Amino acid sequence: MIIEIDFNSDEAIYLQLRNQIIMGIATSQFQEGDSLPSVRQLAELVGINMHTVNKAYTVLKQEGFVKVDRRRGAVIAVDADRARTLTGLRKQLQLILAESSCRNISKEEIHELIEEIYEEYR
Amino acid sequence: MIIEIDFNSDEAIYLQLRNQIIMGIATSQFQEGDSLPSVRQLAELVGINMHTVNKAYTVLKQEGFVKVDRRRGAVIAVDADRARTLTGLRKQLQLILAESSCRNISKEEIHELIEEIYEEYR
DNA sequence: TGGCTGTTATAATATGGATATAACAACAGG
DNA sequence: CCTGTTGTTATATCCATATTATAACAGCCA
Numbered sequence: 001m002i003i004e005i006d007f008n009s010d011e012a013i014y015l016q017l018r019n020q021i022i023m024g025i026a027t028s029q030f031q032e033g034d035s036l037p038s039v040r041q042l043a044e045l046v047g048i049n050m051h052t053v054n055k056a057y058t059v060l061k062q063e064g065f066v067k068v069d070r071r072r073g074a075v076i077a078v079d080a081d082r083a084r085t086l087t088g089l090r091k092q093l094q095l096i097l098a099e100s101s102c103r104n105i106s107k108e109e110i111h112e113l114i115e116e117i118y119e120e121y122r
Numbered sequence: 123m124i125i126e127i128d129f130n131s132d133e134a135i136y137l138q139l140r141n142q143i144i145m146g147i148a149t150s151q152f153q154e155g156d157s158l159p160s161v162r163q164l165a166e167l168v169g170i171n172m173h174t175v176n177k178a179y180t181v182l183k184q185e186g187f188v189k190v191d192r193r194r195g196a197v198i199a200v201d202a203d204r205a206r207t208l209t210g211l212r213k214q215l216q217l218i219l220a221e222s223s224c225r226n227i228s229k230e231e232i233h234e235l236i237e238e239i240y241e242e243y244r
Numbered sequence: 245t246g247g248c249t250g251t252t253a254t255a256a257t258a259t260g261g262a263t264a265t266a267a268c269a270a271c272a273g274g
Numbered sequence: 275c276c277t278g279t280t281g282t283t284a285t286a287t288c289c290a291t292a293t294t295a296t297a298a299c300a301g302c303c304a
Contacts, residue, residue: 012291012293014292014293048293048294049293049294049295050294050295051292051293051294051295052294055293070300
């Protein structure tokens with residue numbers, strides 16, 4: 001999987017890493033049991049510091065997307081805590097839908113956009 | 123409209139303000155043409171600094187949710203730039219749907235959740 | 245043993261959030 | 275005209291976080 005960092009983005013590097021890895025899991029570019037590159041390898045690859053990668057991995061571990069094995073590094077292992085996910089999801093969607101509503105984007109357009117995104121990654 | 127700040131949140135105060143005001147617009151608690159409290163009044167009300175409120179208002183202005191009139195302060199005036207909104211919306215949804223997908227939340231559940239949120243605020 | 249892994253510690257730098265104090269120009273109302 | 279309010283701007287300080295750097299440690303494997 002190709003990981004690209006936008007150094008001009010206002011989004012923190014470790015969050016860009018986290019987000020791209022989550023997108024990679026969702027689109028099956030990473031599969032359950034796969035190992036991620038070691039913190040030093042990935043840091044070298046994208047040209048950033050080892051600790052920045054480590055921070056991304058630590059967040060992913062705390063959020064239950066990977067488990068860490070000293071031998072194999074960070075391994076994809078998704079903990080599907082539905083309850084916690086759903087409450088967080090609801091909060092995020094509430095804000096997004098509010099912003100969209102203000103901009104005269106209808107509920108139907110939201111549903112269509114979701115269908116489009118699911119179509120896109122398949 | 124009641125505005126509440128969670129000082130223990132990891133979310134910046136000015137962003138909490140911004141988000142709550144956007145939610146207020148979406149739920150018609152603020153209507154086109156309404157004036158927001160002055161930066162000094164709102165700062166006093168919620169117990170924060172004037173500049174923090176000013177930052178929230180500045181962001182809302184740049185994002186096209188209010189216009190600023192020296193006489194009337196910050197006035198709700200939504201600029202419905204659909205193109206820009208839709209591209210931003212797509213990016214946000216891509217990540218949210220990816221996270222949900224990892225946690226075994228189906229597309230149908232997302233659609234239902236959106237219906238629920240629309241029902242809730244009506 | 246040598247080389248890889250994650251982990252931890254410490255420090256330096258930079259950036260951004262929040263606060264404080266202060267001043268300015270524009271305008272409304274008395 | 276004067277006073278008070280508005281947003282706006284300019285500094286300055288304090289603190290938290292992001293990023294980098296260097297270094298060391300323990301666990302594991304060939």
